Amino acid sequence: MFQHVDAYPGDPILTLNEDFQKDPRTNKINLSIGIYFDDLGRLPVMAAVREAESAMLSSIGPKPYQPMTGAINYCEAVQHLLFGADSEALRSGRIATLQTLGGSGALKVGADFLKRYFPDSQVWVSDPTWDNHRAIFEGAGFVVNTYPYYDAERGGLNFAAMLDAIKALPRHSVVLLHACCHNPTGVDLSAAQWAELIPVLREGGLLPYLDIAYQGFGDGIVEDTHAIRALADADVPFFVANSFSKSFSLYGERVGGLSVVCPDKDQAGRVFGQLMFAVRRNYSSPPTHGGQIVARVLRTPALYKLWSDELAGMCERIQAMRRRLHDGLVQRVPGRDFSYFLTQRGMFSYTGLSAEQADVLREQHGVYVLRSGRMCVAGLNNGNVDRVAEALAAVL
Numbered sequence: 603m604f605q606h607v608d609a610y611p612g613d614p615i616l617t618l619n620e621d622f623q624k625d626p627r628t629n630k631i632n633l634s635i636g637i638y639f640d641d642l643g644r645l646p647v648m649a650a651v652r653e654a655e656s657a658m659l660s661s662i663g664p665k666p667y668q669p670m671t672g673a674i675n676y677c678e679a680v681q682h683l684l685f686g687a688d689s690e691a692l693r694s695g696r697i698a699t700l701q702t703l704g705g706s707g708a709l710k711v712g713a714d715f716l717k718r719y720f721p722d723s724q725v726w727v728s729d730p731t732w733d734n735h736r737a738i739f740e741g742a743g744f745v746v747n748t749y750p751y752y753d754a755e756r757g758g759l760n761f762a763a764m765l766d767a768i769k770a771l772p773r774h775s776v777v778l779l780h781a782c783c784h785n786p787t788g789v790d791l792s793a794a795q796w797a798e799l800i801p802v803l804r805e806g807g808l809l810p811y812l813d814i815a816y817q818g819f820g821d822g823i824v825e826d827t828h829a830i831r832a833l834a835d836a837d838v839p840f841f842v843a844n845s846f847s848k849s850f851s852l853y854g855e856r857v858g859g860l861s862v863v864c865p866d867k868d869q870a871g872r873v874f875g876q877l878m879f880a881v882r883r884n885y886s887s888p889p890t891h892g893g894q895i896v897a898r899v900l901r902t903p904a905l906y907k908l909w910s911d912e913l914a915g916m917c918e919r920i921q922a923m924r925r926r927l928h929d930g931l932v933q934r935v936p937g938r939d940f941s942y943f944l945t946q947r948g949m950f951s952y953t954g955l956s957a958e959q960a961d962v963l964r965e966q967h968g969v970y971v972l973r974s975g976r977m978c979v980a981g982l983n984n985g986n987v988d989r990v991a992e993a994l995a996a997v998l
């Protein structure tokens with residue numbers, strides 16, 4: 603019956619992370635998956651999450667189904683976090699927001715909706731992008747293409763080529779953009795570059811689809827929403843998929859959201875209804891627990907402060923590790939430019955390692971990075987950074 607089923611070659615991120623778990627070496631170092639570990643290499647339970655969850659456990663109640671679009675208090679909290687409580691788009695009721703199964707669930711629900719209402723559109727993602735972007739949109743039936751993004755020579759952004767490619771797209775093309783902390787390169791657009799790109803998106807009748815999975819790991823919680831707020835102010839209809847996996851260290855709870863900014867309230871109502879239908883046809887409704895942790899933290903000023911301070915501390919630790927790795931490499935490999943470790947933002951750096959070099963790093967040194975050369979710098983700590991510098995210097 604199933605002889606025609608192809609063997610699954612595995613996922614470039616999740617399967618590598620599983621291989622890491624199985625690796626018996628005690629000195630192995632995991633810089634593959636986008637997960638923040640603390641300086642002792644542990645997955646943190648954030649203090650605000652612990653407090654919120656403890657309060658929830660003291661009032662255990664019945665567990666009905668949630669609405670298809672999730673909890674209203676959660677969706678409102680997401681809207682305030684992404685768009686600002688005083689956003690014009692929010693006040694005029696033209697943003698449809700729902701709770702989803704992480705950022706991936708948001709991308710998929712939005713992709714299904716888009717395929718239904720824009721069946722002839724194609725999707726354009728940055729070259730490179732998060733591996734799963736292509737998989738999700740192709741899984742929804744789209745043809746997925748790339749626009750130029752990363753400048754390997756400089757370890758920066760090839761903005762002119764990106765803009766030219768986007769200018770040439772047919773109307774209603776879906777353009778996937780990273781709001782901050784680009785995955786996998788850590789290279790973002792500046793505010794001035796967003797200001798140049800946004801009119802191109804609007805005048806071209808394009809459909810921007812923003813992904814924000816690393817809010818707070820770039821310039822700050824509010825600062826990282828710059829692109830989202832600028833697009834909303836520019837009257838461009840667009841999609842935003844957001845995730846709290848990293849910023850709340852709630853990976854396994856699958857807490858995310860999808861927001862669609864529409865031209866007016868009536869259209870937002872129709873879009874909301876059809877997104878609801880897309881949810882019903884995929885998984886009926888999202889789970890309760892993780893969303894209520896996040897809602898409680900975001901809506902309780904003391905918990906919000908605790909959370910934002912801790913997130914800022916995580917960010918500072920990543921910066922310090924970027925600096926230590928940079929200095930360690932400059933010392934070991936003189937004459938080579940490693941400044942990209944300092945300029946790239948968020949959890950990732952694009953090392954320029956080839957797939958073969960990544961294999962040697964993993965097999966001979968026990969250091970796991972993706973075969974694309976992406977390194978999760980949030981897995982570095984004071985106990986392993988010198989070993990990573992040593993191993994990198996050996997394979998470069």
Ligand code: LMR
Nearest residue numbers: 615634635636637732785
């Ligand atoms: C990553 O990029 O490593 C994370 O977003 C985890 C994932 O699901 O791929």
